Amino acid sequence: MRTIHFTLNDEAVSAQAAEHHSIVDVLRDRFDLFGARESCAQGLCGCCTVLVDGTAVSGCLYLAAFVDGKTVTTIEGLAQNGKLTPIQEAFLETGATQCGFCTPGFVLMAGQLLAAHPDPDDEEIRHYLSGNLCRCAAYPEIIAAVKLAAGKLRAGRL
C-alpha cells in the first residue's frame, strides 16, 4: 500500500492504493467514478480510457502508482456544471451512443483527435478511433458525431 497524490478532474486528491491496483480500481473504489470501466482488460476496447497528463491511456493497463504527481481527467471531468461539451452534445445528437458502455472512451478519444486535428477526414477519424470498440456498432454515428463536434468546436473558436 502507498499513498498517491494527484490532480483528479481539476482537484488535488490523494488515495491509498496497493501496488497492483490499476487506476480504474482506484477511481472506482476510492472516488466513486464509474465512467472508466474495465471491459476487455487488454487495452483493446477503450472502455477504461482516462487522460494522464492530458494523454489518453488504457486505465486497465495503467498502475495507479504511476499517476502519483500527475493529472488525471476522467469522463466525469468534462461536463462543467452539468453543461455538456460540444463533443458530448454531438454524440447525443447523432445517436452515437446506444448502450453507452463504450461511450466515455470514444468521447475522450474524440477529444484527443480534435485537439490534434480540428478538421479530420473519415480516414483520420477511423485511424484515431481504431483502438476503441463498440459492440453495439454505433460506428457510423460515431464518425458523424466527431464531424459534428469538429464543426461545433470550430464555430466556438471563431
Add this chain to the structure above:
Amino acid sequence: MTPFELAEPKTLKEAVGLLDADDPTVRPIAGGTALMLMMKAGVFRPSKLVSLRAIKELTSIEIVKGELTVGATTPLAVLEHSEAVRMHAPVITRALRTLSNIRVRNVATVGGALAHADPHMDLPPVLIALGARVVVQGRSGARTIPVADLFAGYFETVLAKDELIASLIVPAQDGRRAAYLKCTTRAVHDWPALGVAVSVAADGKAIKNASIVISAATETPMRMSAAEKAASGATDDAALRRAGDAAAAEAELISDGQGSAAYKKELVRVYVARALRAALGAA
C-alpha cells in the same frame, strides 16, 4: 493480479542494482502494457517490479554522428511523432501508425517493444532490416547487441535478468529505402499474421542489395538470406517475385489462429515481393 513490491529508481545504475540475475519474479517495468497483460492473465506473478519511469536519462531522441539514438523509455507515440525519426528512417514512423493503438503507443516504450520478444511485434523486423542495435546496461558495464541477435526464441531475449536496454541506435541509412508490410488475417487492425520488413540499396528500380526480414509467422524475426540473394541485382518485377518465392521456400512457418503454415507460406511469397516493390517506391 497478486500483490508485489514496486521500486522506482532514479538512475539506470540504481535500476540495474535492483534487478536480480537469478530471480525471474523480479523484472523491470517500463510502460507496463505488456506486463499488465501477463499479470492479469496470471501467467506472470512478480515479487518485485523495478519501474524505469523515473529514470530521466533514458528518454531522449538524438542524432549522434549521423546515427539515431533513442532512449529505452521513450514512448512509442513520441517516436511516432518525432521529426528526427521521420527524417532518419521514415519506415519507423509508418510502421508505428498501425502498431497497436494510440493509447497503447502513448504508454508503451521502445525498450519494452524490444525486450518483450513476442514474435508478433512490429518494430523488431523493421529495426533488424535497418541494421539497428541496442545498448545494454549490466552490473559490469554496457554492451552493444545488434537487434538481429537480440531474440533467443519465443518471448525470449539474450538479455540477462539483471540487464536493461538503455538505448536503441539506428545507423545512418545512406540513401537506403525501406518498407514494412503488416499482414493481418483476423481483422484490419490486429497483431500481424506476417510482418515483412525490407531495406534496399537501389539505383532507380535496380536493387543492389536488400535486407529482408520476416516476423510473426516465425518463432523469432528472421532474415531471409536466400531471398536477399535473389533480390540483389533485381531489375524487374519478375525478380522481385523470385525473391518472394525464395523467401517462401526458406521460411519456417508456424500454424496458429491467424492461419496455417501452408497459407502463410503463400503470404510470405506475395508480401516479400510487395514489400520490395513498396521499398523501391518509397522515399
Add this chain to the structure above:
Amino acid sequence: MATRTIGSGQVGRSVPRLEGAAKVTGRAEYVHNIRLPKMLIGKIFRSTVAQGRIKSLDVSAARALPGVYRVVTIDDVKTVIPNPLYGPAFHDQPILADGKVHYIGEPVAVVLATDPYIAEAAASLIEAEYEELPAVFDEIEAMTSAAVVHDELRPAGTFPDLKHLKGKKNTNIALDFHLRRGDPGKAFAEADHVFEHTFRSQQVLHLPLEPFVSAAELTETGLTIHTASQSPSFVRIEIARLLGWPENKVRVKVPYLGGGFGAKLYIKLEAMVAALTLLTRRPVKISLTMEEQFYTLTKHAATFRIKSAIKNGRITGRDCEVWWNGGAYADIGPRITQKSGFTAPGPYDIDNVSIDSYSLYTNLTPAGALRGFGIPQLVWAYESHTDMMARALKLDPVEFRRNNILRDGRAQATGTAMKDAAIEAVLDRLALRMNMKAPFDHGGGTVKRGRGIAIGFKASISPTTSIAIVNVAADGSVTLYCSTVDMGQGSDTANAQLVAEVLNIPAESIKVVHPDTDVTPYDMATLGSRSLYHMGHAVRLAAEDAKAKLAALAREVGVPEGANVPVAELFQKKYKMQAGNIIGTGSYIPSYVPPDANGLTPEATPFWMVGGTGAEVEVDTETGHVRVTKLINVADVGRPVNPRIVETQLSGAAVMQFGFTMQEKIELDGGQITNASFADYKIPSIVDIPPVMQNEAVESEQGSGPFGAKGVGESGTFGVSPAIANAIEDACGVRLTELPLTAEKVYRALRAAQGKPLEE
C-alpha cells in the same frame, strides 16, 4: 431516414435518447456501479475437462489464503437450495457443477472475499481431479454419438412440446421439430432440377462490453437482486421457484445494460449470487471478465442441409434439415429450434416443404439466443443456396427471387398466411439501391470485384405477455412503469414516444422507470424484437387507459369535453390541492396457435420481420483478403417510431452480423476455447466496417402494431452473411459454405478451383 410523424407528432420523430446525457457523461447507472455494504466478491473456479465426474475437489489452499471469506461448492449451495437446477426450457443447469462437469469452463466452485484480487488468487489455488468421460462437440455427431451429455432429460414443464422428452435417456436431442406440408417427394420427382447444399455456421458469441454482472442482498422482506438481465420477471419467478418462496419476496432490479444481444436472458449469474447471499447472509457480487463470457453463453453453431426442387424457374419443393449445436445446457435452444424451424425454407412461396430441426446437447459452452434467434444461420444457408441455384440455372438472382417470394395473403411453410410483410418491397429497394440492373465492373489484375444480395424473414415470439402502467401525477407529469430493459436499443425512448403520442405531450417530458419487479409489472423478456410490438401495445393501452380516466376525471369535475383545461387543474379541482394520481394500465398478449403434429399452424406469429442486405466486395486473389466496400441494409420495420434509432438498430445489427461473417469464430481444441479474449477473438472495429453503409426502412405499416410499428433490432442481421458470400462468388468464382469467410478460406477455394489445392 425520413421522418413520418402522425397525430401528436411524437411517433415518427427522432427523439434523442432520454438517457443520452447520462451516457455521454459516464454517469449512466449500470450494475457495474453497485457497491453494497459489507459486500463480498465472488470469483469462479471452472472446469478444465469437457465431460467428467469430479473425483475430488481440494479447496484447502484457497480457504487458507488470508482474506478469503469462504469457498463454496454445490454441497453448500444445496443447504439453501436443495434442488439447484435452473433453465427456461429444461431444468438442466446446476448453480455449480454437481458431481459431473459438462463443458470446459463450467463453474465448479466460488471463492468469496471482499478484495477481488484475493478472491481471484484463491480461485487459482483450487484443485480438482476428474474422471474424464467421452465427450461430443459436433452437432451432427451428437445425433448418434455414444457420448451422451446428460444422463436424463429434464424439461422444465413450461413448454407443452417438450413434455414428451421428460426422463428420456441416451439421447442428446433436446428437441426435434418436424414440419410437413404438401408432397415434397412428388415435387422432387417431377422437378426439372434438384439442388442440394450443406452450409455451416460457426460458434460465435455476444460479447456485450459490459460482461455479465449480478449482485444480491438480503433485506427485511426477502432478497434483492441487482442484475444486468434482459428478463427481470423471469429471474424473479425462477429464483422464487428455486427458493420455494412467493414471488413477492424476490425483488429484481435492472438499471441500464451495457449491451445484451440475447446473452443476458433468463438466468445467468442470478441463481448463483442468490445462493451465495443466502449462505453468507452478506451481499455478494459477481462480475465476470471478458474471458468468462466465453464460458457462459454462445450462439448456436449450426449445420443446415437444404435441398430444392425447381420446375420452370419456380421452387416447387424444399427439404430442410437443421442441426443446432446447443452446448451443455439447453438454455433457450429448443425454442430456437422450433421458432426458427418455422421459417427455415425462407421467404419463398413453396407448396411442398419438409423441415426437420434438431436441438442438440454437446460438451461446449451453452448456446442461447443471439440477435436473430437462429434466423441468421438459416438465411446464411437458404440465401447462399438461392444464389447458387440462380447461377447454375443462369437466371438473374433478383428475378429468380422475385419469381418465388412470398406475397401477402400466401401461406408460408407453417400454413400461416403472410400479412404486412413487405418482402417484395425490400427486394425491390435493395435491387434498386444496389443498382443491380446496371453493368458492374468486376475489376482486373489481382483484385476482383463482385456484388450480391440476400433477403430473409423471421417470425416473432408468441404467445408472450407484457404489462405496463402509466402514472399521471397531479401536476400532469407522466411516468411509465414497464419491465422492458433498455440495453442500448432505445426502448425507453421509443416507449416514451408511444405514451407521448397518446397523451399529446413531449416524449422528453416522460420518465421511464427501470425494471424493478417490486414496482414495474410483468414482462416476459426483452428479446426477439418483441419490445416495441408486445410491450408497445401494452404501453399504448396503458396510456389510452390513463387518457380515458383523465377524460372521466374532467367530466367528474364538470369540465366540458374539449375544454383543453390543463391536467393539473383537473386534479386541483378534485382534490383541492396538488394531490392524487391517475393510473392507466395496459396488458397485451398476441394470439397464437401452437403447431399441430405436422408442424402447421394458422397463426405462427403476430408479425413478420423482413430484412435484406446488398454487398459489394473486392477480393485480393493473391491472398484471399476480402474487403467489403459497400453494405446496404433494407428492412420492413413497419412505421419507424424513432427513425434515428431505427437506423442505428439496422446498422448495428448488420455490423454485428458482419463480424460473424468475416472475422469472428470461437476456436476450439478438444472442447477448450483457445481464443477467449478480444486479443484473439476479433469483433469488428471502426476500421473493419465497410466504408459505405446505408440503411433504409421501406414504406410500410404493421396493421396490428402500435401505431403501425414493429420490431427492428434483428432485421439488419438477416441478409449480411449470404450477401457477402454471394458477392465473393460474383467476384472470383468461388463459393464458401462455411462461416466465417476468412482470407485463408477464400484463398484455398481459389487454389482448389485452379486445380492446385493448398496442402492442409
